[in-house]
Amino acid sequence: MADPENGANPGSPPAADWSATADAVLKRLDSLQETLKTRLDQLKAPPPEPPQSKLERFFSSGFFFIVLGICLLFSAYLGLAIGVHSSFSFVLVVLGTAILLFGTGTQGVGNLESTASVVKYNVAIAGGAGVLALAIGFGMIRFGSDMQRAFGLETQYVVALLRPNPDGSSDFSGYWAEFEVDGVPIPSAHRGDVILALVPYFSTQASKRVSYRIRSQETTTRNPILRPAILASFEVPLTNLNRNNSGFDFPVYDGVPPVDMRSESNAAAALQAAASQSLPSAPDRSSPKPTQPAVVIAQ
Amino acid sequence: MNGSTARHLAALAILIVWTTPAFSQSRNECAGYFDAIASGNAKLPAVMPDRLLADPSVAIPCLVSIVRSMHGEVSAAGTITPSVFPRLLSVTAGLRAIMARATPSTDQPGGSQQALNDFISKFRAVDDVESTSVLAYGARSNSYDLRLNSVLLLGNVIDNTTVCVVLAHLNDPTLLSSDSGLNGRANLLSIVSVVAPWALRENYDNIKATVQSIRQTMNSADSQVKTTVGLLTNIEIRLQAQTETSNKGAWLDPQARASCANYVANFRPKIEALANVNYEPHN
Numbered sequence: 105m106a107d108p109e110n111g112a113n114p115g116s117p118p119a120a121d122w123s124a125t126a127d128a129v130l131k132r133l134d135s136l137q138e139t140l141k142t143r144l145d146q147l148k149a150p151p152p153e154p155p156q157s158k159l160e161r162f163f164s165s166g167f168f169f170i171v172l173g174i175c176l177l178f179s180a181y182l183g184l185a186i187g188v189h190s191s192f193s194f195v196l197v198v199l200g201t202a203i204l205l206f207g208t209g210t211q212g213v214g215n216l217e218s219t220a221s222v223v224k225y226n227v228a229i230a231g232g233a234g235v236l237a238l239a240i241g242f243g244m245i246r247f248g249s250d251m252q253r254a255f256g257l258e259t260q261y262v263v264a265l266l267r268p269n270p271d272g273s274s275d276f277s278g279y280w281a282e283f284e285v286d287g288v289p290i291p292s293a294h295r296g297d298v299i300l301a302l303v304p305y306f307s308t309q310a311s312k313r314v315s316y317r318i319r320s321q322e323t324t325t326r327n328p329i330l331r332p333a334i335l336a337s338f339e340v341p342l343t344n345l346n347r348n349n350s351g352f353d354f355p356v357y358d359g360v361p362p363v364d365m366r367s368e369s370n371a372a373a374a375l376q377a378a379a380s381q382s383l384p385s386a387p388d389r390s391s392p393k394p395t396q397p398a399v400v401i402a403q
Numbered sequence: 404m405n406g407s408t409a410r411h412l413a414a415l416a417i418l419i420v421w422t423t424p425a426f427s428q429s430r431n432e433c434a435g436y437f438d439a440i441a442s443g444n445a446k447l448p449a450v451m452p453d454r455l456l457a458d459p460s461v462a463i464p465c466l467v468s469i470v471r472s473m474h475g476e477v478s479a480a481g482t483i484t485p486s487v488f489p490r491l492l493s494v495t496a497g498l499r500a501i502m503a504r505a506t507p508s509t510d511q512p513g514g515s516q517q518a519l520n521d522f523i524s525k526f527r528a529v530d531d532v533e534s535t536s537v538l539a540y541g542a543r544s545n546s547y548d549l550r551l552n553s554v555l556l557l558g559n560v561i562d563n564t565t566v567c568v569v570l571a572h573l574n575d576p577t578l579l580s581s582d583s584g585l586n587g588r589a590n591l592l593s594i595v596s597v598v599a600p601w602a603l604r605e606n607y608d609n610i611k612a613t614v615q616s617i618r619q620t621m622n623s624a625d626s627q628v629k630t631t632v633g634l635l636t637n638i639e640i641r642l643q644a645q646t647e648t649s650n651k652g653a654w655l656d657p658q659a660r661a662s663c664a665n666y667v668a669n670f671r672p673k674i675e676a677l678a679n680v681n682y683e684p685h686n
Contacts, residue, residue: 267447271548272489272496275450297447327453328503328514329496371551373508374499377519378558383601386653392600395644399637400593401630402554403547403586 166207173204184308187259198240259304263356264314264340266299269364273329278322279365284315303357305342312340318363330365375400433465436497440469440490448489451497459501463525467534469494474533481577481671483544491541495552498526502559519559526560532666535565539572542594543587550583550590557594563606563655566598567663567682570609571670573617574679585627588617592634599641600649605660605682607642607651612679614638654685 162168180196266281268274276299283290283301292301305312315337320326338360345355378400385391435455443449456462473487483491505518541553561569569591578584595610602610614635621628645651655663664682667674674680 268450270447272443272448272450272492272552273500277450325453327500328506329500370503370506370508371555373506373514374502374555375558377506378555378597381559381597383562383598383650385601386603386650389650389653390646390648392644392649393646395600395641396637398558398593398596398599398641399634400554400558400597401589401634402551402593403589403630 166209169203169207171207173200173202173207176200176203184306260307261302261304261354262312262340262342262345263354264301264303264338264360265356265358266301266316266360267362268297269362269366271364271366273327274363274365275327275330276318276363278320278326280319280321282317282319285312290314302354303340305340307342310341310343312342314338314340318365329367329370331367334363334365336363371402375402432461433468436462436465436469440493443489443493445485445489448492448496451493451500453500456497456501459505459522459525462497462501463522464529466494466498467526467529470537471531471534473537477537477540478669478671482581483540483546483549488544488546488549491537492546492549492552495538495541495549495556498556499552502556523560526556527562527564530560530565532565532568532662535561535568536572536666539568539591542590543572543578543581543583545581545583550586554590554594558597561594561597563598563601563603563650564659564662566595566602566606567609567680568666569594570606570613571667571674571680573613574674574676575670575672576675577672585631589630589634592617592631592638596634596638596641599638600644602642602645603650603653603655604685605655605663607645609680609682610638611642612676612681614642616676616679655682657684660684 176196177200180193180200183193183196184190266276268276276294276297281292281294281299281301283292283303285303290302290304292299294300299318301314301316303312303314316335318334320330320332323332326332340357341359345357347355379398381398436451439451439455440449451466470491473491476484476487502519502522503514505514505522507514507516507519535557538553538557541549542557544550544553557569572578573588573591573595578588581587595613598606599610617631618635621631623632654660660682663680664684667677667680667682
């Protein structure tokens with residue numbers, strides 16, 4: 105029979121034992137929960153970074169990429185100056201600019217999100233190279249002709265025309281012509297009454313000084329009025345070339361002063377001969393008294 | 404005269420000229436020279452090929468005849484016209500080349516006084532007042548290249564039969580009206596100075612009168628005429644080299660005098676100071 109005072113049935117565990125067991129279970133659950141939370145936090149945390157050397161940190165820094173980009177751009181500049189093919193220079197310029205922008209941290213320039221109920225738009229324009237590609241694409245359309253000039257620096261030519269002075273005596277027939285630019289011979293050719301000289305230049309240059317020497321092939325039969333050799337030079341202004349007069353690649357420069365090939369000493373000898381002329385005396389007349397020579401001038 | 408008659412007369416005149424023996428012969432012999440001259444233009448006057456200048460005996464008469472052929476156009480215009488200029492420049496350059504080969508100089512070993520005298524003799528044998536007139540217009544033209552060529556030729560070939568032409572130009576009332584008037588006058592005076600010591604009677608008197616006339620009309624203190632003053636003095640000194648027994652006591656031969664008188668009478672514009680170019684027959 106049950107004890108009416110404790111309200112418990114005889115043969116059952118006492119109430120105090122049940123309470124202790126429940127507390128123990130709860131503690132055990134709390135402990136497990138804490139353990140799971142700790143494990144979960146540990147899983148969420150990033151793995152610890154391996155230790156890096158100074159060299160590795162330098163090669164992964166933004167400063168390194170800036171320097172690398174500048175080096176590539178400078179290489180392109182040097183290449184243009186020594187005549188490296190324009191396509192290679194173009195690649196160097198694009199690559200150098202992209203790496204330089206990467207180093208400065210301009211990889212992403214825009215991010216737009218929209219939280220519409222049906223569709224979620226996420227428009228991102230990312231990457232300096234992508235922006236560069238857009239800029240270059242636009243530039244190629246907008247400034248195509250200028251870019252052709254800017255990167256067409258491998259070596260361009262202007263045709264300089266050398267004409268004889270229109271004095272009725274000066275004539276290139278029977279004369280050799282040699283042209284030089286910066287001490288380097290350049291090609292030339294006779295064409296009719298004129299001599300053409302192919303003057304090499306880069307678009308970055310404003311003018312070119314061309315030296316020339318014109319020599320008589322045969323000294324014994326040449327016109328004695330003309331000098332046996334002419335040494336002179338002329339300047340070719342490259343900024344205002346008329347590219348429509350004979351094609352974009354070989355514009356003609358027609359501003360070279362005409363070459364006066366006449367010999368001053370020959371004219372002086374003829375004047376001297378005139379000044380010392382003696383005319384015949386009339387029959388039965390005597391010669392005049394000795395007197396000063398005539399002054400024969402041509403002005 | 405109607406248009407048809409005029410055309411027939413013009414055709415007849417051309418036929419007569421072309422069939423004149425002297426003209427047709429000259430034209431045939433000198434065809435290469437005419438063609439060479441015609442290949443030039445105002446922008447680039449022709450350069451006479453060396454092969455045409457190789458034989459002075461052929462080249463000089465042909466080139467002088469070409470110069471003479473320009474007389475009508477030049478004298479009518481009173482100046483070197485644009486159409487004449489490139490041709491005259493080419494011809495005078497060709498004659499200069501022949502003369503240069505003969506002229507003794509350091510850079511022309513083939514030249515000698517004898518060779519130069521031969522050139523002068525050949526030239527004087529075919530020249531006349533008309534060819535000299537064209538060269539005189541060249542010596543006072545606005546082109547330095549043409550003035551140079553003309554002075555170099557006239558300075559060597561001028562003589563008593565042709566100096567009257569130069570004197571007529573010095574008395575041209577329009578001589579100083581061009582841009583190169585002062586240069587032209589100086590050039591002509593320097594040519595006259597060559598003849599002065601050997602000037603025959605008419606030329607002697609006319610040179611003296613012309614020099615005095617120019618002195619009277621200019622301001623000797625003007626720096627622009629310094630060269631001219633020197634040339635006038637040079638001519639006066641060379642005239643004084645003549646003696647009572649030298650050329651100033653001999654008259655010009657009648658044919659040359661008549662030629663000069665005719666030239667002076669037909670000179671345009673009309674010469675006002677006729678006393679300076681008096682070639683009328685003497686008593």
